[in-house]
Amino acid sequence: MAFRIITNMSVHINAFAPTESAVMVGGAVNATQIPFVSFRMPPLQVDQAHQLSAPVLLCMWAENGTDHDPHFYVQVRDPSGQTRGNVELAWIWDDVPDAPCKWRVFDLQVPFLVFDQGVHTFGIYANPDDSADQALASYPFPITFDTSLPPLPPGQLPPGAEYK
Numbered sequence: 001m002a003f004r005i006i007t008n009m010s011v012h013i014n015a016f017a018p019t020e021s022a023v024m025v026g027g028a029v030n031a032t033q034i035p036f037v038s039f040r041m042p043p044l045q046v047d048q049a050h051q052l053s054a055p056v057l058l059c060m061w062a063e064n065g066t067d068h069d070p071h072f073y074v075q076v077r078d079p080s081g082q083t084r085g086n087v088e089l090a091w092i093w094d095d096v097p098d099a100p101c102k103w104r105v106f107d108l109q110v111p112f113l114v115f116d117q118g119v120h121t122f123g124i125y126a127n128p129d130d131s132a133d134q135a136l137a138s139y140p141f142p143i144t145f146d147t148s149l150p151p152l153p154p155g156q157l158p159p160g161a162e163y164k
Contacts, residue, residue, distance in 0.1 A: 010066040015059035016137040018122055022055040022107035029107045031057045038142040041114070042149040050114040054141075056122060058106040064095040072136070073125045076112035081132060084120070085112025088128075117145040 020033035034057065041050055056074060070093055076085035087110050096102045110122070119142050123135035132138070 011060050011062045011070055013058070013060050013124065013137045015057055016122075016124055017057055017139050018110075018141055019055045019057050022057050024105070024107050027103070027105065029057055029059075029105050031055070031107070035139065036141075038144065040144050040146040040149065042151050043145040043147055044115070045151055051111065052114060053109050053111045054122075056106075056108040056110050058089075058108060058124065059103070060105075061101050061103045062093070063101050064099060068093050068095075071126075073128045073130075074108060074110055075123050075125060075128070076110060076141075077121045077123065077132065078115065079118030079120065084114070085110050086128065087111075114143055117143050119143075 017035040019031040020036050022029050022031040036054075039052075044050065054076075058074065060070075062070075069090070071088075071090045074087045074089065075083050078084050087108055089106070089108075091104070093102060093104065112120070114120070119140050121132065121135075121138050121140055123132065123138035125135055127134075
């Protein structure tokens with residue numbers, strides 16, 4: 001999990017990681033298995049892809065008086081660097097009265113496709129076409145095909161692959 005402070009303009013990212021589950025409770029997130037470090041699934045059949053949805057915790061802050069309309073992209077890229085999932089984040093970020101800073105916590109559901117096993121990368125970017133080295137924060141996420149798991153018919157999600 002990225003607990004280091006990463007800045008884009010005056011926005012600071014304090015946490016960014018895939019989780020097993022994340023639920024908003026008031027202004028905070030209750031999340032389990034942080035960080036969620038890998039995932040096993042059945043091998044793909046010919047011309048098949050796995051469609052997954054991963055909960056992602058994202059926590060950021062900025063000083064009051066700055067960044068009233070932030071815009072970011074959370075992407076999942078496969079081992080070859082191809083974007084396989086994308087969530088666009090844009091919001092009006094009002095200042096917090098009588099406070100020096102404002103916080104925003106997201107419990108995102110990031111949909112993505114898996115065509116091959118290997119290390120997939122979750123990243124947050126200022127622009128949708130930014131290269132991997134321009135990520136404001138990133139997280140490696142190994143996906144392994146396990147032959148001991150039964151194959152799935154085309155179009156069916158593996159059990160537990162879509163977290164809710």
